[in-house]
Amino acid sequence: MELELTAATLLVTFAGVFLICFMKGAFGGGFAIVGIPLLSLVMDPITAGGLLAPLFIAMDLFSLRYWKAATWSKPDLRLLVPGLVVGIGVGYGLFRVLDQHAVAIAMAVVTLTFVGLWFKSGGEVRVRPRSSAKAVAAGVTSGITTMVAHSGGPPLAMYLLPLGLSKQVYAGTTSMFFTVGNLLKALPWLLLAKPTGNGLSLMMICLLAIPSGVWLGWRLHARLDQRQMYRACYGLLVVTAVKLLWDGVSGYMA
Template sequence: MITDAGFYAAAIPAVILLGLGKGGFSGMGALSLPILALAIPPLQGAAIMLPLLMVQDVVTLWAYWRKWDWSNLGALLAGAVVGIGIAYLIAAYISDAMLELTLGLICVIFGLRHLLTPKDTPPRQRHLPSGIFWGVLTGISSMIANNGGPPTQIYLTPQRLPRDIYVGTMSLLFFIINWLKVPPFMALGQFSINTLTTSAVLMPLAVGAAWAGVLLVRRVPAENFYGIIYGLMVLVGLKLTWDGGSVVLPPLFG
């Protein structure tokens, strides 16, 4: 079990944000792994977070039972299966710095996209090829960094689905994806006594945060929080992009 105080200083807010995101405050969960990656390597953080995600999935799936969009779910899941396979093949060959750079860029692009999108933009229609494409990116980013939310949200959010349908679709999608990731994570040797016991210590907080997200999203307009959350996402993404880029980019140009 990890005993470093610095790790828990990052892990506690990360798990809380993850739970609030799972509970319905879409976007908050995307901040969790970047924060955790400030303390430990991203792939190790992903292994610690996966059991927590799976438990939180049960909480949100129960809260939003049968409130999902089958058409969107099918397209995203088909792509995600392919993405998980791609990520499994490349994960062993990507350095921690490359993961930090990739995750940082995802956060910056997604955060800026939300902040700069006009609020009066008309809803988009479902589009099967786009759903599969973003599903592939969801599977890759979820597998290598437990951060599949941004690609999925980039596809779903412009459709402006009813709140419960939006959250329910995300809940069922990631419930399935997270179970699909278990065999590849085991094959890559990411689970250990150290990561599993650390996950167990954080488990009560993870469950409580997910319940809090479910309860709060039904009482507070989530959009009020988005400006701050996505602004923070951009800042954390820039930090990770700098950290990863400072290692990855110099050899490419030197």
């Protein structure tokens, strides 16, 4: 069915893309799911995924203006990216048969448990050593969940946050990680839901949201100190987890 290009569709989609860009500028990536509920008000999730796939690449390329190579944790990316590649491949293969609601609920429970343990420990970052096994597991899980449920952020955050990286390196590393991921999953998503007609027009309009959205997010990042940055990330994990839990449970009730 052709996407209807109404004023509401234009405004809501533009706002959703702007919010995703803002989050990318502020935190480097991984929290795109916070903007997707807005798009779901005016289109189905598959259409939204196909629309966002090319826009994610444009956002990532623009974000590199702020999150340059000096802000990447290259040792972590070398461990994470191979797993991400595998995870996206697995996620694409399982997309049609995997129970997306069950994936969302499981990811929500794991994320809330992770955040709960952080709050229980006093809300402070206790630096833990880097683990190759955990990095690979995070990369694979992030790849699968970003392909299946648009929720690749929590697995990556659960690996990176305990490392105690500086706020710039944390944001830059997540930005580069999802730049690679979004490049890899663009083609699979376009095969699943290729935008045509009005969808392409809407995509072109939403490109205008990228520069200002990313810049404003980056400005917020510059104002946050290290502790505020980490607290914001943990808070966003709670928002993401609640959204995933709602998606999963409501999917079974529909």
